[in-house]
Structures are given as structure tokens and as C-alpha cells.
Amino acid sequence: MITKQIRKWLVSGFLTLAVATTASAQTFVFTAIPDEDETKLVERFRGIADYLSEQLEVDVRYIPVKSYAAAISAFRNNQVQLAWFGGLSGVQARALVPGSEALAQGVEDQAFYNYFIAHKSTGLERADELPEGVRGKTFTFGSKGSTSGRLIPEYHIRDRFNEAPETVFSRVGFSGNHTRTLRLVESGTYDVGALNYKVWEKELEDGNINTDDVKIIWKTPGFPNYQWTIRGDVDERFGEGFKDRVRQALLDLDDPALLESFPREGFIPASNDDYEPIRSVASELGIID
Amino acid sequence: MLSYPTVRVSLLFLAIAVAGLFVADIAITTANPWRDLGQFFIGVATPNFFSTEGLLTALLRTVAFGFVGVALGSFFGFLLALVYRLLPVRIFCAFIRAIHELFWALIFLQFFGFHPLTGVLAIAIPYAGIFAKVYSEILEESDPEPSRLLPPGTSAIASFLYARIPDCWVQIRTYTAYRLECGLRSSAILGFVGLPTLGFYLESSFSQGMYSDAGAMLILFYVLIATMPIWVRPKLLPAYLLAAPFFLGEGFPIVWGNVERFFTEDIVPSPLRNGEGLAGLSSWLGDVMITEALPGIWNTIVLTQVALVATGLLSLLAFPLISKHFGGPVRRTSGHVFLVIARSTPEYILAYILLQLWGPSMLPAVVALALHNGGIIGHLIGRQTNAIELRPDAPTGFTRYSWELVPRVYRSFLAFLFYRWEIIMRETAILGILGIYTLGFYVDSAIQNIQFDRAMILILITASLNIGVDVLGRFIRRKLALQTMPTC
Numbered sequence: 001m002i003t004k005q006i007r008k009w010l011v012s013g014f015l016t017l018a019v020a021t022t023a024s025a026q027t028f029v030f031t032a033i034p035d036e037d038e039t040k041l042v043e044r045f046r047g048i049a050d051y052l053s054e055q056l057e058v059d060v061r062y063i064p065v066k067s068y069a070a071a072i073s074a075f076r077n078n079q080v081q082l083a084w085f086g087g088l089s090g091v092q093a094r095a096l097v098p099g100s101e102a103l104a105q106g107v108e109d110q111a112f113y114n115y116f117i118a119h120k121s122t123g124l125e126r127a128d129e130l131p132e133g134v135r136g137k138t139f140t141f142g143s144k145g146s147t148s149g150r151l152i153p154e155y156h157i158r159d160r161f162n163e164a165p166e167t168v169f170s171r172v173g174f175s176g177n178h179t180r181t182l183r184l185v186e187s188g189t190y191d192v193g194a195l196n197y198k199v200w201e202k203e204l205e206d207g208n209i210n211t212d213d214v215k216i217i218w219k220t221p222g223f224p225n226y227q228w229t230i231r232g233d234v235d236e237r238f239g240e241g242f243k244d245r246v247r248q249a250l251l252d253l254d255d256p257a258l259l260e261s262f263p264r265e266g267f268i269p270a271s272n273d274d275y276e277p278i279r280s281v282a283s284e285l286g287i288i289d
Numbered sequence: 290m291l292s293y294p295t296v297r298v299s300l301l302f303l304a305i306a307v308a309g310l311f312v313a314d315i316a317i318t319t320a321n322p323w324r325d326l327g328q329f330f331i332g333v334a335t336p337n338f339f340s341t342e343g344l345l346t347a348l349l350r351t352v353a354f355g356f357v358g359v360a361l362g363s364f365f366g367f368l369l370a371l372v373y374r375l376l377p378v379r380i381f382c383a384f385i386r387a388i389h390e391l392f393w394a395l396i397f398l399q400f401f402g403f404h405p406l407t408g409v410l411a412i413a414i415p416y417a418g419i420f421a422k423v424y425s426e427i428l429e430e431s432d433p434e435p436s437r438l439l440p441p442g443t444s445a446i447a448s449f450l451y452a453r454i455p456d457c458w459v460q461i462r463t464y465t466a467y468r469l470e471c472g473l474r475s476s477a478i479l480g481f482v483g484l485p486t487l488g489f490y491l492e493s494s495f496s497q498g499m500y501s502d503a504g505a506m507l508i509l510f511y512v513l514i515a516t517m518p519i520w521v522r523p524k525l526l527p528a529y530l531l532a533a534p535f536f537l538g539e540g541f542p543i544v545w546g547n548v549e550r551f552f553t554e555d556i557v558p559s560p561l562r563n564g565e566g567l568a569g570l571s572s573w574l575g576d577v578m579i580t581e582a583l584p585g586i587w588n589t590i591v592l593t594q595v596a597l598v599a600t601g602l603l604s605l606l607a608f609p610l611i612s613k614h615f616g617g618p619v620r621r622t623s624g625h626v627f628l629v630i631a632r633s634t635p636e637y638i639l640a641y642i643l644l645q646l647w648g649p650s651m652l653p654a655v656v657a658l659a660l661h662n663g664g665i666i667g668h669l670i671g672r673q674t675n676a677i678e679l680r681p682d683a684p685t686g687f688t689r690y691s692w693e694l695v696p697r698v699y700r701s702f703l704a705f706l707f708y709r710w711e712i713i714m715r716e717t718a719i720l721g722i723l724g725i726y727t728l729g730f731y732v733d734s735a736i737q738n739i740q741f742d743r744a745m746i747l748i749l750i751t752a753s754l755n756i757g758v759d760v761l762g763r764f765i766r767r768k769l770a771l772q773t774m775p776t777c
Contacts (some may be wrong), residue, residue, distance in 0.1 A: 072739060079544075177496075
């Protein structure tokens with residue numbers, strides 16, 4: 001048994017080596033912002049890579065990255081040609097790569113929203129606006145470059161209290177991603193946190209949240225979020241009409257298992273202008289110049 | 290006692306650290322830190338070696354990046370050592386080694402992206418600076434006598450190769466081997482920023498609470514380091530060095546336009562880029578200084594001073610664990626295992642683990658820095674005490690410790706501690722990437738906001754701070770007439 005596993009391990013190790021060395025210049029590479037647990041991302045985007053590879057008839061490869069900025073840099077440096085960005089990272093990336101465009105977004109991304117969540121020990125209850133009682137508590141954002149983990153929560157905190165998060169809360173941290181925000185507030189490491197409603201609902205559905213320990217205290221108004229963004233020069237590299245084929249492949253995606261892994265109902269066309277609200281908020285907060 | 294300068298200096302640093310504790314953010318913020326720590330130890334005790342298909346590849350890449358990086362660093366460091374007496378060379382070397390491997394990696398990632406060169410250079414550049422300094426110190430101390438005996442007219446190269454090198458060859462070799470071990474540690478942590486080494490998977494498993502997977506990776510890493518004397522042999526080295534470049538992985542091709550863009554646009558301060566002139570530049574600089582640099586510098590210094598003293602205290606507590614003057618062979622063996630684990634674990638990984646378990650504050654960083662550095666110094670001091678022969682009727686127990694041994698090793702203890710001062714500060718800055726508000730936090734934030742001009746300014750400030758501490762440390766060592774051979 002053990003030797004069999006060792007053999008499997010060795011073989012897969014060398015296969016990974018072999019695969020890594022055969023990736024040619026004509027491989028279509030994409031990445032995604034690391035907004036959730038990596039295992040989930042790898043599973044989800046390997047499925048997407050297989051699907052796109054079949055539809056587009058080129059090698060398609062997904063590479064996982066460790067930060068939002070790494071996803072943006074890889075896109076900017078043309079080491080990836082397509083990316084699943086958040087609202088803010090998409091705006092940042094498109095500003096850096098002239099000619100790049102938002103191709104498609106999830107149905108839900110037109111009016112995405114956030115939950116502010118709190119640990120039971122705070123005694124906070126769900127309200128129609130961000131409760132005054134969060135003042136003086138500890139608070140965690142998600143990643144520094146996240147739309148629903150940082151930008152939108154910071155915007156609403158400033159809007160509600162007219163103060164920077166650092167003065168409203170006794171301690172402000174960055175958990176890294178939405179799943180971690182959920183875990184940290186659930187365990188009481190932080191009193192309050194803000195996360196993407198999709199992650200909350202998926203975890204709730206999968207039975208991974210102890211709702212006695214953590215609850216929603218506020219739901220933000222809607223904002224445009226995640227989208228697929230592609231570089232403007234892919235047609236030159238992969239042939240005329242390649243961009244349109246990628247868009248079509250994404251819009252046609254109807255495999256329930258793949259859609260469920262996002263989770264999105266389906267993908268619809270998007271444009272750069274859809275994200276103007278995000279750009280203006282980011283500029284107001286000084287996150288972009 | 291107060292008449293001894295070493296005691297006065299020690300008390301001064303102790304007082305600074307105690308004052309630092311009052312202003313430092315020291316807290317355990319998780320609700321169940323001990324339960325989490327327990328789960329982590331259960332994970333290490335029940336390692337799962339078959340979790341990630343890429344684990345073996347990651348281990349191979351860790352070794353490959355370590356070898357290539359250290360080899361290049363050692364080669365260029367040696368060349369630099371030959372001209373090290375020139376002031377510009379010394380300043381250049383001090384500068385490149387003042388920037389931590391992870392910062393170099395973050396810089397190269399911006400224009401080389403996921404190309405093997407990113408990881409190789411991130412190790413090779415700072416290591417070249419360190420090698421240059423240490424090699425030149427070793428060469429300087431070599432015995433001049435053999436060269437004097439050579440017949441007149443012997444060429445400089447011949448006399449260097451046949452009279453200087455043989456005298457210090459053993460030291461050069463020992464030190465290079467030691468740096469190779471450090472190189473493997475550096476290589477492992479590069480994974481935390483996305484290179485395909487062990488840290489990549491360690492971070493993933495840890496952040497998802499998969500402690501058995503993380504435990505397996507840590508164990509593999511310890512085994513790799515502990516077995517180095519077995520698999521790193523002089524005869525095998527050429528083979529390793531030739532093979533290593535082929536195991537770095539392909540990554541993605543470099544686009545040279547990105548390199549040019551980085552240097553001509555990205556790092557140019559934004560007011561200059563936007564044509565706002567000098568007035569714009571000074572208000573931009575003022576903003577960076579007040580909102581980011583000064584808080585970062587303050588926290589970096591506070592954390593460094595507290596960690597330095599904690600390291601010292603831990604070293605003094607730890608050295609008896611391996612000293613032949615205390616306990617039996619069983620105690621000493623377990624002491625060795627403890628110290629090996631403490632010093633083989635990179636501070637960054639230790640801090641990462643403790644931050645996950647205890648929540649963000651300076652405490653996990655202090656403990657991580659003290660464990661790693663205290664492990665190293667404790668080991669060196671403990672070994673030194675083994676060379677001391679005590680009288681047969683020497684006192685035992687605590688009296689032996691405090692009146693016989695500590696006074697005998699105290700000077701070299703201080704020498705090691707001040708030598709590591711700069712290293713601790715370099716690490717302190719980098720730990721900011723993990724969420725402690727030291728300079729690294731602000732560098733990381735600037736990179737996350739794609740503001741490389743800010744990031745570069747902050748990295749330069751960090752480097753200057755390190756150089757300052759290095760100079761101060763050397764000044765104190767000279768004042769106290771402390772001598773030491775360099776360690777990792």
C-alpha cells in the first residue's frame with residue numbers, strides 16, 4: 001500500500017516536471033486572484049483550463065499565484081493573457097495594459113454585495129446600517145488588494161463613521177482571503193470582518209459555518225465585481241478572432257459542476273465601463289492614482 | 290560588576306528592550322491559541338506525506354534554487370572579496386546584502402515574473418554581498434608568511450593561489466557549506482511570494498489549517514537540512530552544480546520590455562512621471578515619510594530591540610542544553626535536537642506559524658526571532674563551553690552555570706549577539722509582509738497597490754537602516770574588543 005503510494009507520488013512528481021518543461025510559448029495561460037482557499041481555486045480553474053482548451057483548441061494552463069498584485073503583474077507582463085479578476089484588480093490591471101478588456105462577468109457580479117460579520121461575543125445583531133457597536137472592536141479585511149475584502153468595506157466604514165478604519169477599530173488586520181476572514185471571525189480572533197457574500201453562502205451551504213459563533217450584521221449595497229479580463233494583443237499571438245472565441249467560450253459555459261465551483265449562475269458580457277464605479281471609489285480612497 | 294563595559298552595555302540594551310515592551314504591541318489575539326497550537330503539534334505528529342502531488346517537485350526546486358543561488362553568490366562574492374578594500378565596493382556590498390532575499394524576489398517578480406532567474410537572483414545577489422565581506426575577512430586573516438618565502442618575481446596570481454588560498458581554504462569551505470544551508474532556507478521561504486519552492490505549499494496548507502500536510506513538509510525540510518553532511522559531499526558537488534540549473538523549472542519567458550519599463554517608468558516617483566516637478570516630489574516624499582516610513586521605522590526598531598534581547602536571554606538559557614558540564618548524554622542529545630530544529634526553521638516560517646496560531650501582534654515575531662537566533666547562538670556557545678576544562682572540585686548546578694561558565698563565554702556571546710543584530714533587523718523588516726506593522730508591511734502594501742515607486746523608496750530606507758545598525762554593531766564590538774568569526 002505504502003510503496004504503491006510512494007510510486008504514485010514519485011510518478012506524479014516527475015509528471016509535473018515533464019509538464020512544466022513542455023509548456024510552450026503558444027500556451028494560453030490564465031490566472032486568478034487568490035481570494036479563497038487555494039485547493040478550491042486549483043480545482044475550479046483546472047476545470048476551466050480543460051474546458052477552454054477543448055473549446056479553443058490550444059493548450060490552456062492555469063497558474064496559481066500568491067497575491068492579487070502577482071496576478072496583476074503576471075497579466076501586465078504578458079505571462080498570462082487572461083485573468084479572473086475582482087472589480088478593483090481588474091481596474092488596476094486594465095489601467096496598466098492598454099487595449100485589455102473586460103470580457104465577461106458572472107450574472108451575480110452585476111450587483112455583488114458584501115457581508116459584515118461578527119463573532120457572537122460582540123453581541124451585535126443584524127441591522128439596516130453598519131451598527132455603531134462595531135466601534136472599538138477588532139476588525140479584519142480580506143486581502144489588501146481585494147474589492148469585496150478591502151475596497152468596498154473601507155469605503156462604507158469611512159462613509160458611516162467619517163473616520164479611517166484604524167481609528168474606528170481597536171485593531172485592523174488583513175486576513176489574506178475571504179475564507180480566512182470567515183475562519184478568523186468564527187474563531188473569535190477578530191470581532192468583526194467583511195467578506196464576499198458568495199463565499200459566505202457557499203460555505204453555509206456546505207455546512208462549514210457554525211452560525212452560533214458568527215453571524216451577519218450588515219449587508220452592503222450592490223457593486224460590480226469579478227470579471228474575466230483579456231489582453232488586447234491575444235489576436236496577434238493566437239490568431240484573428242481569438243478574443244471573441246474566448247469570450248464566446250466563457251459565455252457558453254454551462255457545465256453545472258464548473259459553474260457551481262465559482263459559484264455563478266452563468267457568465268454574461270461585460271465591458272470596461274461597467275467598472276467605472278469601482279474606479280472612482282478606489283481613486284477616492286487613494287488606492288489608485 | 291558595573292565597572293565592566295560589557296555589563297554596562299548589556300544593561301543598557303536590556304533597559305531599551307524593557308522600554309520597548311511598553312510601547313510594543315504584544316498580545317495574543319486568538320480566542321483559542323493553545324487549542325490551535327495543540328492541533329498544529331498533532332499535525333506534525335501525524336504527518337501526511339501524500340497530500341500534494343507537487344511536494345517532491347517543490348523539494349527538488351528548493352534544492353535547485355538554493356544550489357544555483359549560493360553558487361553564483363559565492364563566485365561573485367569571491368571576485369568582489371579580491372577588491373573589497375576599495376570603499377565603493379564595500380558600500381556596494383553592504384547595500385546589496387542589506388536588502389533581504391524576499392525583497393529582491395518581490396522586485397524581480399515585477400519584471401522577470403515567474404522565471405527561474407527571479408529566484409536565483411533573489412538568493413545570489415544578497416549572498417554575493419555577504420560572501421564578499423566574509424571571504425575578504427578570511428583572506429585578510431590568512432598567514433602572510435608563506436608568500437614572503439616565495440622567490441622574487443613570483444606572479445601575484447601564483448602567490449595568491451599557492452600561498453594565500455591554501456592557508457584559508459578550510460575556512461572558506463566551511464563557511465560556504467554553512468551558507469549553502471542558509472541558501473536552502475532562503476530558497477524555501479521564496480515560495481511564500483509565489484516561487485515554486487516548499488514555502489508555496491507550506492503557506493497553502495497552513496492557511497487552510499491542514500496541519501498534517503504542513504507537518505509533513507516541515508519534517509521533510511528538517512530531514513533535508515539534517516542530512517546535508519551525508520548528501521552534500523565535495524566529490525558530488527560538481528555533479529549537483531551542473532544538474533541544478535536543469536531542475537529550476539521553465540517558468541515563463543522573460544519579456545525584456547518589462548525590464549525596461551520597470552526601471553524607466555515604474556520606479557520613477559509618480560510626481561516626476563506626471564511632470565509635477567520638484568514641488569510635487571517633495572510633498573510626495575513627505576507623504577511617504579509620514580504615513581509609511583516613520584511608523585515602519587519605529588516599529589522595526591522597537592521589534593528589533595525586543596527580539597535582540599529575547600534572543601540573548603534564550604541563548605543563555607539554551608546553551609547548557611548541549612554543554613557537557615550539565616546533564617547526561619540523553620539530556621544533551623535532546624538538547625541538540627531542540628536547538629537543531631530551532632535554528633533550521635527559518636524565522637519567516639516560524640513567525641508565519643505563530644501568527645496563524647496566536648493572531649497578529651509583535652509577540653509571534655519576537656518569539657520566532659528569539660527561537661531561531663537563540664538556537665544558533667546557544668549552539669555556538671554551548672559548543673564553546675565544551676572546550677572549557679573545569680577543575681575537578683568546581684561547583685555544580687546553578688553556581689557552575691553563573692560563576693564558572695557564563696563569565697567565561699560572555700564576551701563571545703555578546704560578539705555573536707551583536708553580529709546578529711543586523712540580521713535580526715533585516716528579518717524584522719521582512720516579517721511585515723506577514724502583517725506586523727514593520728517596514729515590510731508598507732513595502733508589501735505599496736506592491737499590492739502597484740505603487741513600485743513607493744515600494745522602492747521604502748526598500749531603500751530599510752536598507753539604510755540595516756546598514757546603520759551594521760555600522761553601530763561593529764562600532765560596539767570594536768569598543769568592547771569583541772572578536773568573532775562570522776556565522777550564518
